Amino acid sequence: MNSSTATESKLFTIKGLFLAWLRIGLTSFGGGTVTQYLIQESFIYKRQWITGEEYAKIMAMSQIVPGINIIAYTILIGKRLGGWTGIGVSLLGLILPSAAITVGISSIYASFSEVPKVQASLRTVFAAIFGIAIATSWRNVQPIITNNRNRGVLAMGVTLVILIGSALVYVCFNPPVFLLYLFGGLCGALAYSYMAKKERRMD
């Protein structure tokens, strides 16, 4: 069966795996949710190489990793379909062309960045990015705040302490950032453990 991108073959080949990721890498504009959608389309619906349940497990496991979680999806899907070769080929397909395009666009920016119109565009685009980042941050934080508001005063208190405390420490002392990530993570882990124990005792 022909494994060209025009007819997405349901028969698995390593080449097909590479092409699937290449396509995702080249058409993924607009961030993580779009990439996820494309992954679902490509692997679950069109090629049917993984099931919805497998995908759900992959999604859950990928939340608990450092770095870009989409890359974790790529690694797990690649491993599932083709072992270590599958991992290598998947990562190459996703990253190589998009990183190359990124470098290309960056170098064009570098050449044109002194042009006044480009500078003006850069400022306005960044203002929009800032706004979108505020929206994204709010969407990341909102489920945590909602959950913890429902769990009670302690949960909400810990949330606010971590949020505001880390901001204050960062602004006043400018410490190494990862130390505070670890500190926030530890606070969260300890607090949630404690609350879970309390909730179990109350059952």
Added chain:
Amino acid sequence: MDWILFFTVVLKAVLFSTGGFGPLPSLHHDFISHGWASEKQFTEALSVGQVTPGPNGLWVVSLCYLVAGVPGALLASIALLLPPFCVLIVQYFHTRIASKAATQGLLDGVVLVIVSFSIIVLTGIFRSNGLDIAMIAIAVLSAALAISRRVSANMILVLAALFGLILG
């Protein structure tokens, strides 16, 4: 350029964070203090990152290219690809750790700190580009549109770019 130091700094930023913007506070702190990058380069890299295809986080490749050329971009790509391999460890232990309250607490705690820092750093970069009514209005409008989900993020950026061309 001390490439080992450079790679370590980038890897550290990615390893101790999560998500596309995650490495921002750490990279900002280190690149500025080493004198490797300017605020403007951060602005450029973040903007390029929104415009290129592929997963979030490629702005790091853009920044490292602006700062250190193709070798920088290469090292950044490797630094981005390594930390997610931790998922293989997660997979191994999955049933034992995923359900623990502590795991969720760790995740939530880190997310809260990242959000808090990201807003502070992004505000700093935003201010360094020059504050005026137009910029603030664009930021507020973009945030509102993004939250409402009526307009896609890509469309917001295209409109902002066009607006900039008209203004500039």
